Amino acid sequence: MKCDYIISHQWKVVLLVFFFSLFNIVAVADNHEASSNPRFPFASGETLHYKLSYRGLLTSMIWATLADVKMTYLTDKKTPAQQSAYQFELSLSTENYTKAEIFQPVRYTYTTTLDRLKQRTVLVEEVDNGHNQSHDFLWLDWDHHMTQLFKKREKEQENFGFLGLDVREVWEKDGELAIPAFLGEYPMLDEQTSYLIHKESGDKIDRSQILDPLSLIYSLRSLNFWSELETDKEIAVAISDDIRLYHVKKLALEKLTVNGQSYKGMKYKIQTDERKNNFYYVWLSDDEKKIPLRMAMDAPLGKLEIDLMKITEER
DSSP: OOHHHIIIIIHHHHHHHHOOOOOOOOOOSSOTTTSOOOOOSSOTTEEEEEEEEEEEGGGTTOOEEEEEEEEEEEEEEEOTTSOEEEEEEEEEEOTTOHHHHHHOOOEEEEEEEEOTTSOOEEEEEEEEOSSSOEEEEEEEETTTTEEEEEEEOOEEEEEESGGGOEEEEEEOOOOSSOOOGGGTTSOOBGGGBOSEEEEEEEEEOOSSOOBOHHHHHHHHHOTTSSOSSOOEEEEEEEETTEEEEEEEEEEEEEEEEETTEEEEEEEEEEEESSOTTOEEEEEEESSTTOOEEEEEEEETTEEEEEEEEEEEEOO
16 A cells, blocks of 8 residues: 555545634534634634654655645635634645655645635635645535535546547536636636536435534634533534534543654544544644644554644734
8 A cells, every 4th residue: 555545535534624724613513503603712813833754664764754744724714605604724744744745745635715704614625736736615505405515627538539549638517517706817818718617415404403524623622512410512514515513522631742742632532433443643732722723533554643833923
């Protein structure tokens, strides 16, 4: 199994499940209007810097750093309907790590936009300007209670000529649905074709509150996420075209060393009903900031860890 699978696929699952991304703000009660607006112990512009490391058979059981990761919180944003919104941004790059670059260069960014109450994910954008050259959008259309996936139009091979033996490259055809106006800002490709196409319709929205994996970590940081007696929460999370139920369980306060510094961190376990054997851990600092100190999970032939390196703030 190749390292590119670890970086691109497992990373999207990990980072997007905790931060995976992973990394959302949710109240479990199924009443959006009655939900309180989560309060966060940080301000717009806070950026958390991490390193993603792997240990396993592919590295002779030695920890090897594969990528830099950073996560930023931003206010004063807009939803597609031009209403007040918030964003969380996550980026991952292998550019500083030769071995990872040899297998597959990754320049991945994940941006999620939430409504003014920070209770509903509205739009998720994923871009990889590395090897994959991908650009995707997940739109949670709350007005029509549907999720829609859009992707960058790509070239595909088409057979033509005698017996179809000749091959040429053509643009993918349009999808089932038209591109919404708020995604129509990209320049047209040649032959007057749109940059994006509709990929598919996803799950129906049958809950009043749905988040995405990046926001999930921030929900843990919310000052009013946990009541005194609760140790387990159920959260609806949108990943690609699926809306899945995740369980977040508060475990115990532990001592850990991250980037040479000692911390006390509250450990949480995150898993989905669909894959109960796959779970992830995140440790938050045991203070008012509730900073994600470390994230960990099993990976193909080994383990992945994402450790905090530093915190910066942009004014």
